[in-house]
Amino acid sequence: MARELPKTYEPQQVESRIYQMWQDGGYFHAEKDESKMPFTIVMPPPNVTGQLHMGHAMDATLQDTLIRFKRMQGYNALWVPGVDHAGIATQIKVEEELRKEGLTRYDLGREKFLERVWDWKNKYGNRIVEQQKKLGASCDWDRARFTMDEGCSKAVREVFVSLYEKGLIYKGSRIINWCPHCVTALSDAEVEYVDKPGHLWHIRYPLADGSGEVIVATTRPETMLGDSGVCVNPNDDRYKDIVGKMVILPLVNKEIPIVADDYAEMDFGTGCVKMTPAHDPNDFEVGLRHNLEVIRVLDDNGRVNENGGKYQGLDRYEARKQIVADLEAGGYLVKVEDYSHNVGTCYRCHQDVEPIISAQWFVKMKPLAQEAIRVVKEGETKFVPDRFSKTYMNWMENVRDWCISRQLWWGHQIPAWTCNDCGHITVSREDACKCEKCGSTNITREEDVLDTWFSSALWPFETLGWPDKTEDLDYFYPTDVLVTGYDIIFFWVARMIFSGCEHTGKTPFHTVLIHGLVRDNQGRKMSKSLGNGIDPLEMIDKYGCDALRLNLITGNSPGNDTRFFTEKCEAMRNFANKLWNASRYVLMNLNEDAVNELPVAEKLEIPDKWVLSKLNTLIAEVTENLEKYELGVAVQKVYDFIWDTYCDWYIELTKARLYSEDADRKQTALQVLVYVLDQLLRLLHPFMPFITEEIWQNLPHEGPALIAAQWPQYRQELAFSAEESHMESVMEAIRAIRARRTEMNVPPSKKAALYILTSKPQVYTEGEGFIQRLAYADTVTLLSAEPENLDGMVTITTADAKLYIPMGQLVDVAKELERIAKELADARKFLASVEGKLANEKFVSRAPEAVVEAERQKTQKTRDLIAQLEQSEASMKKL
RNA sequence: GGAGGCAUAGCUCAGCUGGUUAGAGCGCAUGCUUCACACGCAUGAGGUCACAGGUUCGAGUCCUGUUGUCUCCACCA
Numbered sequence: 001m002a003r004e005l006p007k008t009y010e011p012q013q014v015e016s017r018i019y020q021m022w023q024d025g026g027y028f029h030a031e032k033d034e035s036k037m038p039f040t041i042v043m044p045p046p047n048v049t050g051q052l053h054m055g056h057a058m059d060a061t062l063q064d065t066l067i068r069f070k071r072m073q074g075y076n077a078l079w080v081p082g083v084d085h086a087g088i089a090t091q092i093k094v095e096e097e098l099r100k101e102g103l104t105r106y107d108l109g110r111e112k113f114l115e116r117v118w119d120w121k122n123k124y125g126n127r128i129v130e131q132q133k134k135l136g137a138s139c140d141w142d143r144a145r146f147t148m149d150e151g152c153s154k155a156v157r158e159v160f161v162s163l164y165e166k167g168l169i170y171k172g173s174r175i176i177n178w179c180p181h182c183v184t185a186l187s188d189a190e191v192e193y194v195d196k197p198g199h200l201w202h203i204r205y206p207l208a209d210g211s212g213e214v215i216v217a218t219t220r221p222e223t224m225l226g227d228s229g230v231c232v233n234p235n236d237d238r239y240k241d242i243v244g245k246m247v248i249l250p251l252v253n254k255e256i257p258i259v260a261d262d263y264a265e266m267d268f269g270t271g272c273v274k275m276t277p278a279h280d281p282n283d284f285e286v287g288l289r290h291n292l293e294v295i296r297v298l299d300d301n302g303r304v305n306e307n308g309g310k311y312q313g314l315d316r317y318e319a320r321k322q323i324v325a326d327l328e329a330g331g332y333l334v335k336v337e338d339y340s341h342n343v344g345t346c347y348r349c350h351q352d353v354e355p356i357i358s359a360q361w362f363v364k365m366k367p368l369a370q371e372a373i374r375v376v377k378e379g380e381t382k383f384v385p386d387r388f389s390k391t392y393m394n395w396m397e398n399v400r401d402w403c404i405s406r407q408l409w410w411g412h413q414i415p416a417w418t419c420n421d422c423g424h425i426t427v428s429r430e431d432a433c434k435c436e437k438c439g440s441t442n443i444t445r446e447e448d449v450l451d452t453w454f455s456s457a458l459w460p461f462e463t464l465g466w467p468d469k470t471e472d473l474d475y476f477y478p479t480d481v482l483v484t485g486y487d488i489i490f491f492w493v494a495r496m497i498f499s500g501c502e503h504t505g506k507t508p509f510h511t512v513l514i515h516g517l518v519r520d521n522q523g524r525k526m527s528k529s530l531g532n533g534i535d536p537l538e539m540i541d542k543y544g545c546d547a548l549r550l551n552l553i554t555g556n557s558p559g560n561d562t563r564f565f566t567e568k569c570e571a572m573r574n575f576a577n578k579l580w581n582a583s584r585y586v587l588m589n590l591n592e593d594a595v596n597e598l599p600v601a602e603k604l605e606i607p608d609k610w611v612l613s614k615l616n617t618l619i620a621e622v623t624e625n626l627e628k629y630e631l632g633v634a635v636q637k638v639y640d641f642i643w644d645t646y647c648d649w650y651i652e653l654t655k656a657r658l659y660s661e662d663a664d665r666k667q668t669a670l671q672v673l674v675y676v677l678d679q680l681l682r683l684l685h686p687f688m689p690f691i692t693e694e695i696w697q698n699l700p701h702e703g704p705a706l707i708a709a710q711w712p713q714y715r716q717e718l719a720f721s722a723e724e725s726h727m728e729s730v731m732e733a734i735r736a737i738r739a740r741r742t743e744m745n746v747p748p749s750k751k752a753a754l755y756i757l758t759s760k761p762q763v764y765t766e767g768e769g770f771i772q773r774l775a776y777a778d779t780v781t782l783l784s785a786e787p788e789n790l791d792g793m794v795t796i797t798t799a800d801a802k803l804y805i806p807m808g809q810l811v812d813v814a815k816e817l818e819r820i821a822k823e824l825a826d827a828r829k830f831l832a833s834v835e836g837k838l839a840n841e842k843f844v845s846r847a848p849e850a851v852v853e854a855e856r857q858k859t860q861k862t863r864d865l866i867a868q869l870e871q872s873e874a875s876m877k878k879l
Numbered sequence: 880g881g882a883g884g885c886a887u888a889g890c891u892c893a894g895c896u897g898g899u900u901a902g903a904g905c906g907c908a909u910g911c912u913u914c915a916c917a918c919g920c921a922u923g924a925g926g927u928c929a930c931a932g933g934u935u936c937g938a939g940u941c942c943u944g945u946u947g948u949c950u951c952c953a954c955c956a
Contacts, residue, residue: 585915
């Protein structure tokens with residue numbers, strides 16, 4: 001029975017059907033099974049507000065490829081999906097929606113507002129999940145989690161309380177990064193520094209005793225409203241006399257002291273620095289040392305507050321303008337320089353952040369970092385590529401306390417209650433109803449919520465049931481590989497590692513596979529503002545999911561950025577189509593009773609052994625590459641094998657048998673074709689799951705689905721090195737003949753006789769049919785001696801044969817001689833280099849024997865070739 | 880101010896722990912209605928592997944420096 005498939009592969013007809021089949025078959029689901037080794041990946045949870053972008057596509061493709069590979073290898077493969085509540089992003093989204101109704105979150109109040117957010121989450125939160133399914137993601141959807149579901153909330157509460165009890169969480173007033181736009185504190189990691197052009201304003205501060213003045217320089221003149229001192233270096237001779245004196249703060253008209261502190265650099269600016277302890281971390285430190293007053297002058301929205309006198313109510317930028325103008329009018333402005341400097345911006349809204357003193361909750365990092373450093377240093381967790389462990393170490397070794405409180409409503413509310421009577425803070429696993437110290441019931445819960453990353457940090461174990469001691473946790477944890485981009489090593493990876501170590505006593509994964517960013521075709525970051533993003537779903541619609549996945553994986557190596565070219569999708573689609581048609585060819589020729597099973601060894605012919613032997617090598621290499629996370633290299637090898645070895649050669653080599661009358665030989669060829677195709681589909685499946693499954697389902701197969709089929713194994717009994725090299729000899733002859741014919745512009749339709757003189761007649765006898773078919777020979781004759789008459793004869797030389805084709809007038813003797821001379825020159829040059837190596841005693845004695853032997857064989861082969869060529873040259877010259 | 884990446888064919892990139900006459904895709908050139916595929920087949924052109932040293936029997940691959948380029952980290956007003 002010939003099986004009919006459409007001539008062109010149509011992914012749109014296949015993908016959703018196949019995905020449904022996998023889901024219905026339960027192949028994505030993993031349960032504890034002591035008879036199998038677990039292999040676990042937790043997916044970086046995308047934001048609930050998220051839309052699938054190329055970065056997600058890359059991330060998911062890598063994970064899916066690994067998980068499918070491991071699943072086929074027989075592991076109990078679990079890929080845990082989930083979604084992140086994304087505090088700021090989500091809250092902003094819902095607030096925007098409210099704004100359209102003319103409302104703010106304050107109009108609704110906390111409770112009603114949160115209801116709105118949950119509504120929104122329930123309505124749109126599944127969108128990104130549906131999009132991930134389009135990518136072929138084989139996650140265990142039954143285990144999908146949300147960072148604010150009950151289990152995660154329990155885990156967060158447990159972690160918060162236990163860290164607090166250990167003294168690793170504290171509340172304190174520190175300089176933190178404040179985003180006046182998002183109206184919340186941020187952690188250090190959430191601040192992005194951008195080099196921005198600005199100014200350096202030089203301002204005159206007169207001495208209170210009228211004996212002179214100092215000039216200070218600042219990039220943020222508006223903060224002078226909160227100045228409580230001026231700092232000079234204690235070793236600065238210029239200012240030795242005035243340390244301890246008072247200056248008059250212009251505009252504010254208030255006396256503030258001059259203090260001496262190493263912080264002031266003598267050779268920067270004038271050497272005098274104004275001190276604003278409430279709005280600069282350094283000034284805050286200096287202020288502590290010198291007892292300077294801390295005067296906060298900006299409110300939470302970035303406007304000047306009641307301490308700013310007449311500037312109260314002005315936005316920070318307006319205030320700056322006004323103050324500069326007033327300084328100038330008052331004669332206090334000495335000069336203005338252009339000055340470009342690093343400005344911290346909010347990673348969410350990209351507005352400038354303000355360092356502000358504020359009471360916030362912090363995680364004490366130093367004690368937690370110790371173990372997190374150790375596990376990476378000792379290799380319990382490895383980064384791929386390794387260089388990122390350096391990035392990680394550098395961060396972890398210098399980490400500062402983590403500001404975890406956020407002035408938002410959407411998130412895990414901090415489980416702390418302040419007693420309104422005694423001021424004691426009660427932190428508790430259960431909601432508190434009275435002060436644990438004085439027993440008062442007059443307590444108020446902390447309004448703030450926790451940093452979103454506080455809950456994502458627990459992801460690898462909270463998704464498996466922690467803090468309960470579940471079987472899943474016991475079996476699947478620690479997880480195996482974490483796959484993510486280098487951009488969130490600090491945000492997430494680092495925090496998962498120290499959290500895992502602290503709360504479970506184990507590093508959460510043994511390998512962190514880092515990938516780069518997907519950029520546009522000009523190398524720019526894809527971004528909404530540039531409008532240069534390419535929608536993965538659009539690519540899937542147009543070229544198929546498999547083509548997109550292959551695009552993202554091929555030619556990419558861990559940790560490196562990649563540019564996205566739609567042309568590459570096209571190329572990969574073409575590859576899918578190539579595979580499709582090769583399969584179509586095989587299926588077309590299959591009989592009803594076809595089986596997927598190799599014929600007995602005696603029936604195998606040279607090309608069969610050749611392809612099987614090469615397949616064997618491929619299996620070994622691809623497996624090794626995948627185990628080393630070299631996905632790009634692995635898939636390239638499968639691609640090349642399918643296109644070159646299988647399609648361009650093996651299929652062509654089997655055609656004579658398939659169209660012959662010899663049913664037995666035809667059967668053998670078909671069985672090998674099917675067997676090899678089946679193995680190739682397995683090797684390709686992790687990368688291109690849809691098309692491989694679709695084809696496999698059409699092939700004779702055992703087992704329900706390719707997704708659950710066994711990964712190919714190297715089979716010693718299928719290594720045929722002699723046949724491999726025999727076949728290669730024949731192929732070399734075929735290529736050489738084709739090349740010469742093309743060069744002479746002989747059309748394929750014009751067949752010619754071929755005479756072969758060789759030291760290996762058996763090889764060419766066996767290969768006769770292939771040469772005839774693939775090198776356009778109408779007859780092939782083996783010679784025992786060089787032909788008498790070389791007139792009109794084209795001579796082609798390979799390493800182990802001389803081929804003669806009578807081409808009559810087409811032969812240009814002069815041109816032929818020229819070619820032979822060139823080939824001879826090349827061969828002699830090569831021989832000289834190889835012989836040079838072998839003549840080097842140090843090479844022979846120090847290089848490994850295999851390498852030396854390979855060189856010896858090269859010598860022999862090249863000598864043969866030269867002898868052949870010289871003979872040809874001599875004969876040709878006679879003409 | 881530290882740390883790191885990248886520099887290989889016209890373009891975009893592979894090349895794992897040093898040993899191949901250095902590869903792929905796209906592009907280019909020539910020819911092809913070859914009974915799976917023109918989303919194809921065949922053939923070909925195109926590279927002093929940034930530069931300079933070094934280690935080694937041997938370096939695109941390791942080390943040092945230089946140049947160019949990108950990124951991350953860092954409180955210098």
